[in-house]
Amino acid sequence: MTGREIREKYLKFFEQHAHQILPSASLIPHNDPSILWTAAGMVPFKPYFTGQAVPEYKRVTTCQKCIRTPDIESVGRTARHHTFFEMLGNFSFGDYFKESIIPWSWEFITKELNLPQDKLWITIYQDDDEAFEIWHKTVGVPAERIVRLGKDTNFWEIGVGPCGPCSEIYVDLGEARGCGAPDCQVGCDCDRFLEIWNLVFIQFFRDEEGNYSPLESKGIDTGMGLERVASVLQGVASNFDTDIFREIMDFTANLAGHKYGQAADTDLALKVIADHCRAVTFAVSDGALPGNEGRGYVIRRLLRRAVRFGRVLGVHEPFLYKVSQAIIEQMQDAYPELKQKSGHVIRVIHTEEERFLETLAAGSDILATLISEAKASGASEIIGNDAFRLYDTFGFPLELTQEIAAEQGLTVDEDGFNAAMEEQRKRARSARQEIEYISERGVLYKALREELGDTRFNGYSTLDTDSNVMAILKDGLQELSAVAGEEVEIILDVTPCYAESGGQITDHAMLIGPDLSVEVSFVNKPVEGLIVHRGKVLSGVLKRHDSVKVKVEQPRRQxxxxxxxxxxxxxxxxxxxxxxxxxxxxxxxxxxxxxxxxxxxxxxxxxxxxxxxxxxxxxxxxxxxxxxxxxxxxxxxxxxxxxxxxxxxxxxxxxxxxxxxxxxxxxxxxxxxxxxxxxxxxxxxxxxxxxxxxxxxxxxxxxxxxxxAKEAQLEELAAVIKSPVQEVVRRTEALVQHNKALEQEIEALRTKLAKSEVQDILGRITQVKGVSVLASVVAAPDMDNLRGMVDMLRDKMGSGVILLGSTAGEKVNLVAAVTKDLHGQGLHAGNLVKEIAKMVGGGGGGRPDMAQAGGKNPEKLQEAIDTVHQVVEKQMK
Incomplete structure (x- = not known):
């Protein structure tokens, strides 16, 4: 079976069991800032499981696009790690439970997919006797093929909210895929037993104290990885060998002049490119764009990693956008949004590729400097942390840095690189957010909605309505009343106030009653159907069940x-x-x-x-x-x-x-x-x-x-340049031209003065071990002028060492130069200026022939210049 056939068969099977087929939700979670990506089939239905929203259908089935990125470095190196994958799932929101889903899952696996029963194993939660009875007695799975496992693997929960035990279906892929240990069984880390379907039974609610109470409305949440099932049905050892990936990898291989299956490094590159390009294509289609944080950073990292692996294939020009086109062609039937957004997707990927290739060029310049500095200082390797910065900032893979360094007779500190990489992974792991069903605050609002019912919004047709106070909350607790000066949350049975959503900010309003006024400054909808007003009691006492007049601030609304x-x-x-x-x-x-x-x-x-x-x-x-x-x-x-x-x-x-x-x-x-x-x-x-x-x-x-405001600015400008308003443009142009002429005149005078000063400075040359050394404090207004003076002196000297210093306010500028004929004698402009900069409270460095630095202690400049000869002599030893 092809991946497409499996997808269609699954959805049709559950449609026949009265499930509504819904299209995949966006990879960008809707109204859920707690997670970056839709990482599981249940994510779009979180509000239904929690009761925050009422489902349109009690039974739903989907093939959900998913992205997970905790183990990007493992993609392509293992059989089943992916960043983008498709999750087949069926869901029940208070409808059927274990007695239905367990037999259905067995029917689908054994009759629709024709997997042999003697190769199937079942895991259940250790205390779930109900699931055991259904699997064993109703379905007929032998007891010895049903494995009870603990809470760490077979009980689904994340903090406060709905949770429950789960049951997994495994396929025995044979002894040849195993570890050979005599006790190898389901749960072993080897590749013999492959989990293909997880059935989660949402039947408890966990509170803040960790207590579990049965849910009145139980739910089913299942997930089957399409790529995994395809690998089993197609009899291949890796997800990458299924038709889902092979079409893309073969396209890329042909593009690069390679063939899949002929070399390990080439195969790895093809796998990474296929996986990452799928993720980027679908994510951009769903509205994500490359950037420096959040989802944007993930997209940029995946795309750049794919580009780097393209270099392994010998591709040095933009190519991912072509791979993306092939992905769109392959997947557009199942995901029509890809075709609709194809122009946008291709353009974004192409643009980002071009930008990254420019970044790689910049990284090459940085690496050249690192190599030059290492050789000049006598080092034999590139520091691991520098190699990691090249990787992290400029996208240079370690292998590329090692290859270029080796051409110059240098090695790379690989241990240091790996240590820096592990530090980054630790930071990423600590920052990773889990998928949550519901927050503690959400539990409160859900309970209030169940108790009070929905708030009716009539604000499209009126800004003034009579209403009743249904609840008053202060610091998350219900109160019977609130007095003047208190800030509280108020729930009404009907309101004309618009709750902040869809980019439109909240209404402001007043609640008016006999001897009562409350100023409402924020209105939101924490759970579907419930509108909450945040306000301050200005006068009187606000009591639960009060009748009030709600008046929206009309000018603000308009x-x-x-x-x-x-x-x-x-x-x-x-x-x-x-x-x-x-x-x-x-x-x-x-x-x-x-x-x-x-x-x-x-x-x-x-x-x-x-x-x-x-x-x-x-x-x-x-x-x-x-x-x-x-x-x-x-x-x-x-x-x-x-x-x-x-x-x-x-x-x-x-x-x-x-x-x-x-x-x-x-x-x-x-x-x-x-x-x-x-x-x-x-x-x-x-x-x-x-x-x-x-x-x-x-x-x-x-x-x-x-x-x-613009007119006032224009009049102010006219007053400054002493011109009528209607003459401002002509008068400003004349002033700009006059200013340019003055600047050119000043620059010419500076150059003339600098040449004169250069002739005077040349008389201060001294000899250190036969090398001409010139060190002096000069008058230069900025670093550009200081560099110009050094260039002129170097041309006049022909051979020698120069270090000039100048002050600009509270800053010190330093420039050093060493003519090329002296580089073999241990003299290095970057090392020289770095040493001198320390004496003026600063730092800097640069190339062996030219370097600059700065400092913050002008009063110590002359003292520092006086030590230049000693530093030069020390470098020559």
């Missing part, structure tokens, strides 16, 4: 809606001007401004910004009616509605329509016509990451304030 509606117009204008590849990547909507992040590959030109601004303002002046309505997700997509990429939508969605100009899915608050935007003005456009741009803008009265 200004926020003005900016939110403008983001929709901006999104459409960006697509018109820059291209359909532009997609929203995030936004912030506040009363006084808007911020809009979008995918694009270059800075937006001033001409393009003007055109975008013009299109938005034309839409404002067109006075398009803004309508909102609810429909099915399928119908909305059929209508062409734009959706925020990676966002999770239910069956019913809210659509915002602005005439025939814009159609988007959105849950935010909006105006009733585009004319209410007033004016739209972009005030900033910048990069926020590779392939990611940001526009900031203002609307309505915000534009008047912005233009007023």
């Amino acid at each position: 200004d926020t809606a003005r900016n939110h509606s403008a983001t929709h117009l901006l999104h459409k204008a960006l697509k018109e001007v820059l291209g359909e590849h532009v997609n929203q990547a995030g936004s912030l909507v506040e009363p006084d401004r808007l911020r809009f992040d979008f995918t694009h590959y270059a800075a937006v030109t001033p001409e393009e910004l003007l055109r975008i601004e013009e299109i938005v303002n034309q839409a404002v002046l067109a006075n398009y009616s803004i309508e909102t309505f609810e429909t099915s997700l399928a119908k909305a997509k059929e209508m062409g509605a734009a959706a925020l990429f990676g966002e999770k939508y239910g069956k019913q969605v809210r659509v915002v329509k602005m005439g025939e100009f814009s159609l988007e899915l959105c849950g935010g608050t909006h105006l009733t016509s585009t004319a209410e935007v007033g004016l739209f003005k972009i005030f900033n456009e910048t990069s926020v990451g590779a392939g990611l741009r940001r526009i900031e803008a203002v609307t309505g009265l915000g534009v008047l304030k912005y233009l007023g």
Whole structure:
């Protein structure tokens, strides 16, 4: 069976058992900052297991895209380590339990996949007699093939929240794959027994004290690795030998002029490239972009590691984008989003490859300096920590550093490199975050929702409503009342207050009652259906079950809606001007401004910004009616509605329509016509990451304030240069030209003065063991001028050692030079200037022929210069 056939067979099997097939969720977890990646099939369903959200379907089956990166260095070196993989899973949210999933799993394994029963082993949690009875008596697995294991392997839990025992299905791959030990069995570290499916029985809730209580609504969470199952069914020893990987590896091998299976180092490179490029392709497709932190750093690291392994294949130009195209072709049927985003994916990968090759070139220069310094100082090896910095910062693999160093007769401190690598791994392990089902705070809000019911939001149609106080919380505890001065959280049965979400900030409001006023400053939705108001009691006493009038701050809501509606117009204008590849990547909507992040590959030109601004303002002046309505997700997509990429939508969605100009899915608050935007003005456009741009803008009265500030600046500038406002540009240009002329005149005078000073300084040359040495304090305003003087002196001297020092305020500048004919005598400009810099409270270094340094004790400069001759003499010994 091919990987595609296994995937389809699994999903169809559970569809026949009344499961709803859902598409894979994004690799970027939705509204879950606790984790970087979707790392398991259950991640998208965490809110359903915890009760934070109500599932649309009780039974679900998926093939989920997953990324895990704890063991990147092991990829390609083992049979089953991957960064990207596909997890087949079926889930029950309070529907069926062990009595159903255990027989189904056996049926699928033995009848659909035709795996021989005598090769299958089962593990269960040591105390799970219920699972044992079903496996043994209902299914008929011999008791001796059911292995009881402890809590460390067969009980799933992470902190507070739902948890439970699990049961795993293993395949015996035969004695030839084993370790040969007489006690080799399930659980052994060798490759004989391969786990292919894990069934997790969510049946307990663990509290903060570690107590377990049975859940009323039990759940099932299963996971089967597609790549592992494919390796078993296709009879191959490694996941990389399945059709899932071989197509990609063969494509890469052909691209590089190699063949898989002929050399170990080549095979390793092909495996790493196939794995990493799959991960990068899918991650970029789901909205991740290369960067220096978080997900961006992971993407950049994987891509650069793949590029480095490309060098093993002899590929020194961008090639991963071509591999990515092959991956998209192979996987687009199962994951249509790949095809939809193919242009964006290919461009991001190609751009990042080109940038990295430039970085590698910079790393080569650094390595050349390290080699030069090592040889000049008589060292025989490159320091391990320096080699690691080359690897970590510039992407130089250790093998490449060793190869280049060997050409120069040097070795690399491999132990030091490995020690630095292990330190980084320790930091990574300590920073790694686990997948959590629910936080302690989440448990509180979930319980409150179950007790009080959902909060009804009516804020689309009104800003003023009567409501009842359902609960008052202070420091996580329910209170019966709150008095003036206290800050509390308040839950109402109905509210017009918009809870912060989708980039739109919270409403502000007042709760009014007889002799009562409460100022609400923040509103959020900690669990689905429950709206929580954070506020301060200004006067009176707020009591549970009070009837209050809720009044949203109208100007703030209106200004926020003005900016939110403008983001929709901006999104459409960006697509018109820059291209359909532009997609929203995030936004912030506040009363006084808007911020809009979008995918694009270059800075937006001033001409393009003007055109975008013009299109938005034309839409404002067109006075398009803004309508909102609810429909099915399928119908909305059929209508062409734009959706925020990676966002999770239910069956019913809210659509915002602005005439025939814009159609988007959105849950935010909006105006009733585009004319209410007033004016739209972009005030900033910048990069926020590779392939990611940001526009900031203002609307309505915000534009008047912005233009007023600009006008005030112009008038201030006119006053400074003593010019009428209408003449500011011409007058400023004249001043700039005059300033340039003065600078050229000053530079010419400095050069003339320097030449004169050089002639005077040449008279201070002394001899040290037959070598001409010139050391002096000079007048040079900056390092550039100081280097220029050294160059002139070196040309005049022909042969010798020079060290000049100058002061610039509280700083000391030092430049040293050693002519090339003296390098074999132990003289090194970098070592010389480093020694002298210590005496003025500084440091520095550089090449053997030219080096510079700085210091912070100008009063000690002359004393340091006076020691140059002794230092030179010591170096020559």
